[in-house]
Amino acid sequence: MNKLISELVKYGIQRGLIDAEDKVFVINRLLELFGLNSFEWSDEEVREIHCILSDMTDYAVENGIIEEDTITNRDLFDTKVMGIITPMPSSVRSKFRELYEKSPKLATDFYYRFSQDTNYIRADRIVRDEKWKADTEYGEIDITINLSKPEKDPRDIAKAASQSKSEYPKCLLCKENEGYAGTLSHPARQNHRIIPIKLNEQNYFLQYSPYVYYNEHCIVFNGEHTPMKIDEGAFLKLFDFVKQFPHYFVGSNADLPIVGGSILTHEHFQGGNYTFAMAKAPIETELSFAGYEDVSAGIVKWPMSVIRLSGKDPERICSLGGRILAAWRNYTDEDAFIFATTDGVPHNTITPIARKRGENFELDLVLRNNITTKQYPDGVYHPHPEYHHIKKENIGLIEVMGLAVLPARLKTEMELLKEAMLSGADIEKDERIAKHKAWAEAIKNKYDITEENCDDILKHEIGVVFAAILEQCGVFARTEKGKEQFLKFADSVK
Numbered sequence: 001m002n003k004l005i006s007e008l009v010k011y012g013i014q015r016g017l018i019d020a021e022d023k024v025f026v027i028n029r030l031l032e033l034f035g036l037n038s039f040e041w042s043d044e045e046v047r048e049i050h051c052i053l054s055d056m057t058d059y060a061v062e063n064g065i066i067e068e069d070t071i072t073n074r075d076l077f078d079t080k081v082m083g084i085i086t087p088m089p090s091s092v093r094s095k096f097r098e099l100y101e102k103s104p105k106l107a108t109d110f111y112y113r114f115s116q117d118t119n120y121i122r123a124d125r126i127v128r129d130e131k132w133k134a135d136t137e138y139g140e141i142d143i144t145i146n147l148s149k150p151e152k153d154p155r156d157i158a159k160a161a162s163q164s165k166s167e168y169p170k171c172l173l174c175k176e177n178e179g180y181a182g183t184l185s186h187p188a189r190q191n192h193r194i195i196p197i198k199l200n201e202q203n204y205f206l207q208y209s210p211y212v213y214y215n216e217h218c219i220v221f222n223g224e225h226t227p228m229k230i231d232e233g234a235f236l237k238l239f240d241f242v243k244q245f246p247h248y249f250v251g252s253n254a255d256l257p258i259v260g261g262s263i264l265t266h267e268h269f270q271g272g273n274y275t276f277a278m279a280k281a282p283i284e285t286e287l288s289f290a291g292y293e294d295v296s297a298g299i300v301k302w303p304m305s306v307i308r309l310s311g312k313d314p315e316r317i318c319s320l321g322g323r324i325l326a327a328w329r330n331y332t333d334e335d336a337f338i339f340a341t342t343d344g345v346p347h348n349t350i351t352p353i354a355r356k357r358g359e360n361f362e363l364d365l366v367l368r369n370n371i372t373t374k375q376y377p378d379g380v381y382h383p384h385p386e387y388h389h390i391k392k393e394n395i396g397l398i399e400v401m402g403l404a405v406l407p408a409r410l411k412t413e414m415e416l417l418k419e420a421m422l423s424g425a426d427i428e429k430d431e432r433i434a435k436h437k438a439w440a441e442a443i444k445n446k447y448d449i450t451e452e453n454c455d456d457i458l459k460h461e462i463g464v465v466f467a468a469i470l471e472q473c474g475v476f477a478r479t480e481k482g483k484e485q486f487l488k489f490a491d492s493v494k
Contacts, residue, residue, distance in 0.1 A: 004056050005030045007044040012085035014046060015117040029084045034065065049117070050124035053078040070155055076188045078119070080181065083190025086118045089178060092193040104245050108273070111195060112216050115208045118191040122148070126212060130411060134463020138303055138470075139277045142403040143463055145410050148211050173221045173266040175205055196223075197244065199237040213398055213405060214274040220250065221268035228255040228264045230350055232322030238269060238354035239314035239361060248273055251353035251364075253397045258379040259349065259368040259473075261396045270397055277402030278302055278364065279355060285483070287490050292320045299486060303470035303478065304400060305367040307490070314354075314361040321363050325350050327493040328367055336485040337380065338475055339371055347371045351400050366400050367489075369475045383469045389435040390465045395473045404466040414462075418454045439465075 009026055012018040018026050031039055034056075046052075057074045060066045066073050092114065100107035115121045125148040133140040166183070169176035175194060182188030187210075195206040203223035208216070220241060234252060241250045250271030253261030261268075283298030287307065295316055300306040307324060309317045328348050332340045340348050351366040369381050376384065383392055391406055398405055416433045417440055419425070427437040439461070443449070447457050471478055476486040 001034055001036060001056075001059060002040050003042045003044050004052060004059070005034075005039065006042040007046055008052050008056070008081070008085065010044065011046045011049060011052060017085045017087060017117060026085060030081070033081065033084065034059070035063070048124065049082075049119050050122070053081060053119065056081055068155060072184055076182050076184075079188035079190050082119050083179070083188075086191045086193065089193050093195060096195050105247050108216065108218075108245065108248070111206075112208060114193070118193075120189075120191045120193075121208060121210055121212060125149075132459050134460055134466070136463055136467040138301065138402070138467060139280055141277045141463055141466060142214070143406065143459065143466065144213060144403065145406045145408060146211070146213075147408050147411060149408075170225045171263060171266050173219070173263055173268050174225055175221075175223055197241070199240045200233060202237070204237075209270070212272075213403060214272055214276075216248070216273040218248065218271050219268055220271065221266060225265070226267050228253065228260060228267050230255045230325065230352065232318055232325070235318040235321045235352055235354070235363060236315070238352060238363070239318060241269065241271065242354050242356050242361065243314070245271070246356045249275075249279065249353060249355040251397050251401070252351065254349040254351045254368045256346065256349045256368070256370045258370040258372070258382055258394060259351070260370075260394070262394075278306070278353075278400070281306075283308060285487070287487075289320055289323070289490075289493055292316065295320050299483075299490075300364065302474075303467055304474040305476045305486060307365045307367070309363045309365070310357070310360050312360055314363075317361055317363050321352070321365060324365055324493050328489070331489055331492060333485060333488065336476060336482070337371075338369055342371065351397055353397070353401065367475045368473075381473045381475055384472050386438075387465055387469050387472075389439060390462060391469060395469065399466075399470070400473075402470075404462075406462070410462075414458050418458065421449055422451060422454060 005027060008030065009018070009023055012026065013020055013023070027039055031037065057066065057078050060077055061069045066077050096107050096111055099110050116123050128147040130145040130147065132143050134143055169180060177189045178192050178194050180189045192207070197204050197206050197220070199220070204220055205223060206218060206220055208218050230252060238250050238252065242248065248271045250269050252269045255264065257264065278300070281300050281302045284301035285299040287297040287299065289295070289297060294313065295309050295311040297307060297309050300308050309320055311317050328350060329346070330340050331348060332338060340346065347369045349368050351368055353364040355362050371380050372378065373380055376382065378392070382395065390410070391404065393407070413433050413436065416430060417427065417436050420427045420430065420433065421440055421444060427440055428434045443457060443461050447453070449457065476482040
């Protein structure tokens with residue numbers, strides 16, 4: 001442990017997490033954690049942080065400091081270790097503000113690097129994700145198979161179920177997570193630091209997602225545990241963020257189940273330094289709204305139903321956006337199978353995305369509807385059953401913009417499917433891939449499958465499926481009739 005403690009302390013000094021003057025103090029904190037009472041400095045070469053922590057965690061397991069060797073217990077322990085060398089929140093915020101005065105980008109560059117250096121963003125796990133781009137008629141869309149989130153150990157699940165539930169923190173987004181020790185059912189956050197910001201004169205915080213799906217994937221969350229709400233005020237908050245961080249886009253999941261995000265109980269937005277396929281998509285039909293001649297508007301060439309507003313005055317854009325939202329909340333078109341409410345339950349909402357493009361501000365308004373039927377109990381405007389073999393989860397903000405976040409099971413399934421397709425084996429006889437049979441047969445009829453091209457073909461066809469899923473989630477069909485129905489709605493906006 002002398003070598004490992006020396007290596008970790010040296011790492012902390014090199015990365016600016018601890019000051020050289022704090023060296024002895026930090027060493028003593030680590031000795032206390034590992035139950036040691038003597039130490040001798042060892043001048044070690046510094047490895048990647050996950051290597052150091054892995055060895056430290058192995059030691060903790062071998063010496064009974066960690067009672068049961070599970071992924072969750074290991075994560076709780078190595079986060080506790082990192083908490084010892086992570087600066088206090090006030091220090092991180094002070095550095096962020098200092099750099100922000102020079103440049104917003106300098107500030108976010110520092111904070112993003114910091115979040116990786118502290119192992120809050122577990123870079124070693126994120127590199128496991130499989131990522132590629134797929135050509136579609138809507139441009140190059142992004143595909144990722146999410147392999148970075150570790151699966152829960154059944155032993156941890158059983159223990160967590162027997163523990164009393166705590167209301168602190170209320171959810172994974174609450175500010176009270178900063179420095180929290182964690183439990184078997186709630187991740188440790190001793191290495192977590194958040195940055196306070198103001199949006200529309202309200203208190204919010206900036207952090208990065210621990211599982212970054214794209215470059216500088218950040219989360220902006222309300223300082224209070226308050227539900228998601230899409231209204232004109234939300235649009236103003238998005239643009240307030242873009243004004244403060246013009247190199248980032250920011251958007252919000254919708255505020256209704258099925259078409260909303262996974263955490264509807266806490267208002268939050270997601271942004272980052274990345275250009276998605278939807279942002280690159282052109283306007284295919286121009287629109288005009290009386291009284292808003294200073295705001296350019298149009299329907300975006302995208303599988304989902306998107307209105308893009310653009311102009312130099314974000315408040316004017318938000319005002320028009322508010323009118324479009326109000327009209328959509330109450331809009332019913334039975335021919336298009338759009339119902340504002342059924343049995344008093346609201347169905348219409350919007351997924352908004354804001355960005356700055358040159359001198360102009362842009363707001364993309366994605367029209368959403370969460371109605372269900374006997375035929376589509378998961379949602380009419382949701383991945384349909386014929387595509388559940390690829391993805392059946394909700395289509396949230398990230399997917400809306402053109403990044404498919406696909407389940408980890410697909411990695412193994414695609415490997416097995418490739419073997420079966422090349423060998424001619426009966427796909428239906430392997431229960432792990434039987435659900436892919438019809439899709440695989442259709443692919444084999446389209447291509448001359450070989451060992452060399454099979455992987456690329458499967459990846460391309462996954463992209464084709466994802467584009468089709470997005471079309472299913474569009475409230476207006478990508479047909480001439482669907483276009484007429486879309487224009488009819490636009491004409492209803494007053």
